Amino acid sequence: MAIRKIVIYPAEILEQTCKPVEKFDKKLAKVLDDMYDTMIEYDGVGLAAPQIGLDARIAIVDIDDELGTIEMVNPRVIKTEGEQTGPEGCLSFPDLFGEVTRPNFVMIEAYDRKGRKYSLEAEGFLARAIQHEIDHLDGILFTTKVTRYLEEDELKGVESE
Template structure:
C-alpha cells in the first residue's frame, strides 16, 4: 500500500463527475487499499477517488468506531430522509470547516471491490460522511453547501484527538 497525494482545492479534478467503474481487478483493489492508507494517514473519516487524482466512482468511509470500513464502488443514493446541520471538514480543504445541512438518513446501493452488489443504510454522522463522499464523485464540493464557516477554535476536540475536528 502507498500513501497518495491528496488533491487540494481549487484543482479542477475535484469538480468533475467521475466515471463508473467497469473493471473489478487488482488495480481497483490497489486503489482502494491506497485510498484507505491515505485517509488514515491524513486523519480523515472518508475519501473519494478524485481526492487522489482518479476520476472513478470509488469512495471509502471509516468512522473508526469498530465498524467495518465502507468501500463504495459505483454508489447510488436510493433514499434519503430527515435533515440535520452539523460541522464538516474535508481533506481537500485543509483548515476549512463549516456547518452543512444534509439528510439524517441515507440508503445506498453500491458494489464491493469484487463487483458484488450490496445495499447500505446509515444515519447521523455515518450518513453525512457517505453523502459527502458521494458528492465528491459528482464533482460537488462541501464548500458550496456551507451555511456558516466555523473557526477551528470553535471545534471541540474529540476524546482521542488533541486538537481540531475530523475531516471527511
C-alpha cells in the same frame, strides 16, 4: 500499499463528475487499499477517488464504528430522510470547516471491490460522511453547502471527511 498525494482545491478534478468503474480487478483493490492508507495518514474519515487524482466512482468511509471501512464503488443514493446540521471538513480543503445541513438518513446501493452489489442504510454522522464522499464523485464540494464557516475554537473534535 501506498500513501497517495491529496488533491487540494481548486484542482479541476474535484469539480468533475467521475466515470463509473467497469473493471473489478487487482488494480481496483490496490486503489482501495491505497485510499485507506491515505485516509488514515491524513486523519480523515472518508476519501473519494478524485481527492487522489483519479476520475473514478470510488469512495471509502471509516468512522471507527463496528462497520469498519465501507468501500463504495459506483455508489448511488436510493433514499434520504430527515435533516441534520453539523460541522464538516474536507482533506482537499485543509483547515477549512463549515456547518452543513444534510439528510440524517441515507440508503445507498454500491459495489464492493469484488463487484458484489450491496445496499446500506446509515444515520447521523455515518450518513453525513457517506453523502459527503458521494458528492465528491459528482463534483459537488462541501463548500457549496456550507451555511456558515467555523472558527478554530468551534472545532473541538471535528474530523475531516
